[in-house]
Amino acid sequence: MLPIQLFRTNKELILEGLKKKNFKDLDLVDKIIDIDERRRALQVENDNLAASVNSASKNIGQLMAKGEKEKAEEMKLVVAQNKERAREVAEVLAALEKEQHDTLVQLPNMPHSSVPFGKTPEENEVVRSGGSTPDLSAQKLPHWELAAKYSLIDFELGTKITGAGFPVFTGQGARLQRALINYFLNYNTEAGYKEVCPPFMVNEASAYGTTQLPDKEGQMYYASEDGFYLIPTAEVPVTNMYRDVIIPESEMPVKLTAYSPCFRREAGSYGKDVRGLNRVHQFDKVEVVQLVNPANSYEVLEEMVNHVERLLQSLGLQYRILRLCGGDMSFSSALTYDFEVYSAAQERWLEVSSVSNFETFQTNRMKARFKDGSGKTQLVHSLNGSSLALPRIIACLLENHQTPDGINIPDALVPYFGKKTIS
RNA sequence: GGUGAGGUGGGAGAGAGGCCGAAUCCACUAGUUUGCUAAACUGGCAUACGUAGUUAAUACGUAUCGAGGGUUCGAAUCCCUCCCUCACCGCCA
Numbered sequence: 001m002l003p004i005q006l007f008r009t010n011k012e013l014i015l016e017g018l019k020k021k022n023f024k025d026l027d028l029v030d031k032i033i034d035i036d037e038r039r040r041a042l043q044v045e046n047d048n049l050a051a052s053v054n055s056a057s058k059n060i061g062q063l064m065a066k067g068e069k070e071k072a073e074e075m076k077l078v079v080a081q082n083k084e085r086a087r088e089v090a091e092v093l094a095a096l097e098k099e100q101h102d103t104l105v106q107l108p109n110m111p112h113s114s115v116p117f118g119k120t121p122e123e124n125e126v127v128r129s130g131g132s133t134p135d136l137s138a139q140k141l142p143h144w145e146l147a148a149k150y151s152l153i154d155f156e157l158g159t160k161i162t163g164a165g166f167p168v169f170t171g172q173g174a175r176l177q178r179a180l181i182n183y184f185l186n187y188n189t190e191a192g193y194k195e196v197c198p199p200f201m202v203n204e205a206s207a208y209g210t211t212q213l214p215d216k217e218g219q220m221y222y223a224s225e226d227g228f229y230l231i232p233t234a235e236v237p238v239t240n241m242y243r244d245v246i247i248p249e250s251e252m253p254v255k256l257t258a259y260s261p262c263f264r265r266e267a268g269s270y271g272k273d274v275r276g277l278n279r280v281h282q283f284d285k286v287e288v289v290q291l292v293n294p295a296n297s298y299e300v301l302e303e304m305v306n307h308v309e310r311l312l313q314s315l316g317l318q319y320r321i322l323r324l325c326g327g328d329m330s331f332s333s334a335l336t337y338d339f340e341v342y343s344a345a346q347e348r349w350l351e352v353s354s355v356s357n358f359e360t361f362q363t364n365r366m367k368a369r370f371k372d373g374s375g376k377t378q379l380v381h382s383l384n385g386s387s388l389a390l391p392r393i394i395a396c397l398l399e400n401h402q403t404p405d406g407i408n409i410p411d412a413l414v415p416y417f418g419k420k421t422i423s
Numbered sequence: 424g425g426u427g428a429g430g431u432g433g434g435a436g437a438g439a440g441g442c443c444g445a446a447u448c449c450a451c452u453a454g455u456u457u458g459c460u461a462a463a464c465u466g467g468c469a470u471a472c473g474u475a476g477u478u479a480a481u482a483c484g485u486a487u488c489g490a491g492g493g494u495u496c497g498a499a500u501c502c503c504u505c506c507c508u509c510a511c512c513g514c515c516a
Contacts, residue, residue: 009478043473047485054485057497061441064496076496083496246470248433367470375452377470 001104001364007033017110022119022327025106032103039096046093049086053079105214109361111326112298112335118325125325127337130309131318133344134400140345143395144276146402147173150422153277165266165274165281167391172422176397176409177284179416180390181259184286187311188387193257193288198237200260201228206240209366211332221263234260234287235384242291243366246377252370253300254291254380257387259284277391278350284390290383291368294359297381298335301357305337308353308387314412317396318342320349334359337385341392345399350392355385398422 006014007029014029056079063072116125147153152173158166169177189195207213207229212220221230231237238258247254262285266274273279288307292300305321312319324336339353360379363369369377401408406423414420 005478040473043485047473050485053496057495058441060496065441072496079496246433 001361002107002110003360003364004032004036004100004104007036014107014110018107020111020115020117020326021108021329023108028103028107032100032107035096035100035103039093039100042089042093042096046086046089049082049089053082053086056082108331109334109358111329111333112357114323115329115335116323116325119327120325121328123325124322124328124338127321127323129318129320130313131316131342133318133342136344136399136402139404140399141402142276142345143343143398146398146407147276150407152176152398152422155276163281165279167277167280173394176394176417176422177390179413179418180388180393181284181286183413183416184311184387185257185259187314188257188286188288188307191307193255196238196241196256196258198231198234198241198258198260200231200237200263201226202231202236202240203228206236206243209240209243210236210362211365212236219265221265230263231260232264233262233285233386234258235289238287238289239291239362239368239382239384240366242363242368242380245368247291247368247370247380249371252291252293252380254289256289257286258289259286261285262389272346277395278346280391286387286390288385288387291363291380292383293370293372294378294381297357297359297383300381301335301337301355301383304355304383304385308339308355308385311387312339312341312352314410315393315397316410317393317400318344319352330354330356332358332361334361339386339388341396343392343396343399345402346395350396351389352392352396353386353388356383358382358384 002014011029011033015026018026018029056075060072060075060079063069063075116123118124141149144153144155147155150173151171152169154168154170158164158168161168185195201223204213204227207217207220212229212232217229220232222228223230229236237260238256241256242254261282263282266279266281277283288304290300290304309319309321319339319341322338322340324333324338329336333356336354336356338351339355340349341352342348343350359381362382363379368380368382370380371377397410398407401410406421409417409420409422
C-alpha cells in the first residue's frame, strides 16, 4: 500500500509510476486526494468535539465532588448535545477512512526507475544469461515422457487422488525432490539465511499483509470453515512473522529461508502451459525473504539475484535473467528479476524464480518497522525470491541432462541424491 | 469438543468507574559519580492519526489496556458478543 503522504506531496510521481505499470484507472489518484482532504477536515472536527466532551466530563466530576449538583446537570445537557454531533461526525469519518483505504489498496506499487517501459512479457529486458543449450540431437524426450520412462512422477495417480495438477512423485522422483529441497536449504543457510518452517495455512490478516488480499483470493485455496488460506508461497507466512513488529536494530537485516509446498488454483490455464510439470496446483519451493534498511535494499536485491544465479549455475542449467517491464510486473513489486531456465526438449523458457524488492508496499500494510540510527521508527523494505521452485527445475534437469541411458545428476546434487544418474 | 482461569507498555506486573497512557520492577538509553569494570544516583523510554512548524526539532489535540458493540456526563475497570492463551478432561498423529 502506498503511503497517503505521497499523494499530498508528490502526485506527479505517482501518476508517472502508474503509467509505467500500465495501470488504467488514473482517476483514483484524484479520488484519494479528495477523500484525504475531506477526511482530515472531519478529523479536526471530530477531535475538537471529543476534546470538549472530555474536558466537560472532567468538570462534571469536579462539580459532583463539590456537591454542586445543579451545575453538573446543566453541563450534562451540553455534553449530550456535543456527543450527538460527535456521533454523526465519527460515523462519516469512519466511512471516509474506509473509502480511502479501499481505494488505496487498489493502487499498485511504484516501479523503480530502472524498470523498463513496456506492457507485455516480450518487452522484458534480458539482463544476462548463462549456461549453454545441451546437445540432445539423438533423442530428446520431454520431461513427462522421461518421468514415465523412469517411473519418477505419476500424473494420473495424482488426478485420481485429488485432481489435475497434483502430481505424485514416486521412487527416484520423490528422492530427487527431497534432495533438491535439502540442497537448496543448505545452500541458503550457508549464505546466512535462518531456516524456518512456517504454517502452510494463513489467516486473512497475513494474506492481506503480503497483498494476496483483497482481490486475489481467487488464486488461493480457501478453508472456509476456519477462514484459512492455503499458502501460494512461503513468502506469506514468513514475511508475516514480522507483522506489527518493530525490529530491534541488532536483528537487522532479517534473512530467512523456508521450504514449503505452494498451493495455487491457477484458474484459466490450459494447453501446453500446463503439460507435465509446467504448471501445477501444488508444488514445492524454497524461498528466501529479507527485511532490510531502506537505505540499501537495492544492493540487497542484487545480492539475492547473484545468490540465486550461483545456485542455478551449480545445477548446470541454461538460464537467463530478466528485468521485468512495468506492465509485466506484479502488483506489489517495485523491481523484479525473473529467472528462466531453458527446457531443452520443449524448447521453451520456464520461469523458476522471481526475485523482487517490494520496498515498503508490503511492510506498510504489515506495519513491519525498525528504529533507524536517529531513533526514528520507519518501515523496513521487504524482498523475497525463490531459490528455487522445484517442478520446473526438475523438468529442466530431466530434459537437459538426459542421455540415452539415463539422466545425469549435477555434481552439487549427488551428495543429496546419493548417486550420479537416474536410470 | 467440555469445564475453569486469564489476556494491561519491549518483558514481568499493579490498578477494580473520574486523581490512569497507566504505579512498581526488569530491560534499554542519556548523564552524574568513579583508576577501569561494576555499583549507586538523576533523567529519558509506546504507537497511530490530526493541527501548527521547514515533509524539522518540538508543542498541542484525539485514539489505543486482546477485538467489536453497549451502559455512563465519564470505562483498563461494569454488561454483551467474538478471538486468543493457559490448566484439566475428552479425542488424536
